Amino acid sequence: MQPNILYAVETRLRTAEFIDVLRRSGLAERRPVDDPARIDAMLRHANLIVTARAEGLLVGVARAVTDFSFCCYLSDLAVDKAWQGRGIGRRLMRETRDAASRDIADDGGRPLRCLLLSAPAAMGYYPKAGLARLENAFDFTNL
Template sequence: MAISFKVNHPITADQFIGLLESSTLGERRPIHDRDCMEGVVSNSNLIVSAWDNSVLVGIARSVTDFHYACYLSDLAVHGNYQRSGIGKRLQALTQEHLGPLCKLILIAAPAANSYYGEIGYTHNDRCWVLDPGATIGD
């Protein structure tokens, strides 16, 4: 298996949705909202992707300022390609495109929670989420 890795290579919403469906991330993303998925892909400013010929098999999709913080929004690897080092390589290539002081930040899927600690991330329990439709109180 010869996997190629690309940075900011064009990805269609259909390719992205297909990858999410073939990984565990599809169940936690609004894959049936095409407008949302198109916006997700087109508004990310750092996408590292893994390809098996013309098939998208992995993605590290981030929003970043490249200097201080990089939010790794999606890390997905096709189920048939998992446990082959693709996810680690996607993260390493993401890091290579960031400044030396830039932190890589993510919210782990429940099934992947222990994975990140094993590869060098530190746990931070101070994440807060404001859901759509919620109001900020006084």
């Protein structure tokens, strides 16, 4: 029997818990997990964190920056490898989108724009999850 997954917006995710799920997901190779102060700052400055828990264990997390009106940037999507393939990542994205657009009136206006950058190893996942690939993004890291 598969345990129920509880999805929630969390405002105080512990740094150690976040690092642990980054490691269990494989995303740790692309995040500064050996610098807990930096990870802590990443959590404090994100303004939307959605979690997936199985019997209290953090099995997935979506960490985003949003204005709750026009755009939402999903900067981390991590699901424990042992829990992948169960729709948790897709559900975390939907929960993030819904939480970020909660203040937008349903008046037929422009919907919230939700974006993410994919890790190279996950490029095949997102189209399968129903995301559209964009050709109009630019990286200004080295400007």
